[in-house]
Amino acid sequence: MKSKAINGIALGLLATLTVAAPATSKPGYHYDSTPSTLISRKVVASGNFVRVDHRTVGRATIINEDGNFYLELDEGFQTDMGPDLLVLLHQDDVPRSYSAGKYVNLGRLKKVRGEQRYAISGMVDLEEVSSVVIWCRRFNVTFGYANFNN
Numbered sequence: 666m667k668s669k670a671i672n673g674i675a676l677g678l679l680a681t682l683t684v685a686a687p688a689t690s691k692p693g694y695h696y697d698s699t700p701s702t703l704i705s706r707k708v709v710a711s712g713n714f715v716r717v718d719h720r721t722v723g724r725a726t727i728i729n730e731d732g733n734f735y736l737e738l739d740e741g742f743q744t745d746m747g748p749d750l751l752v753l754l755h756q757d758d759v760p761r762s763y764s765a766g767k768y769v770n771l772g773r774l775k776k777v778r779g780e781q782r783y784a785i786s787g788m789v790d791l792e793e794v795s796s797v798v799i800w801c802r803r804f805n806v807t808f809g810y811a812n813f814n815n
Contacts, residue, residue: 706730709791712811714799719745721809725797727785734785736771736797743778749803750774752783754794758812763800774799 711726723742728735736752744750753760753768760768771783785791799808 704731709734710794710813712796712813714742714744714809714811716809717807719747719806719808721745721799723811725811725813727791727794727797727813734787734789734791736783736785738779738781740780742780744774744799744808746777747774747801747804747806747808749801750777750808751800751802753798753800754785754789755796755798755810756793758795758814760796760798760800760807760810763805768798769794 707729709727709729711724714721714723714725716722721744724739725742726737726739728737736754750773752771752774753763754771755768757767769786769789771785775781775783795814796810796812798810800806801808
């Protein structure tokens with residue numbers, strides 16, 4: 666993975682955390698219930714949401730959890746309701762175009778408020794990802810985005 670600076674720290678070097686699996690899981694996290702199982706979580710990238718056409722706040726984080734990648738929106742995430750909201754990983758720091766090849770669709774936004782998690786396919790080249798976007802496909806409106814390069 667080529668080095669990409671985020672807040673002055675190279676991607677992949679932000680944080681590594683190994684924790685014992687708790688008896689009860691925090692919502693949005695997946696743990697093996699066996700007490701001896703260790704889960705390795707490494708922050709790959711993170712950024713705060715910026716409003717574009719609709720109020721969108723909170724933090725987005727890409728993590729590597731035991732070799733699987735996920736996008737997590739924190740408990741402070743909030744945006745407005747929309748008819749066709751998608752979560753996209755985008756190549757641009759500030760997404761302006763949604764032409765083919767510029768983004769990867771992680772699926773419909775699960776909820777407009779609170780913590781949530783999206784699996785990232787192993788086919789996604791994270792070196793090419795610069796931001797995450799909440800986008801209304803029907804009206805081609807960017808609600809907000811979080812830049813991973815600041």
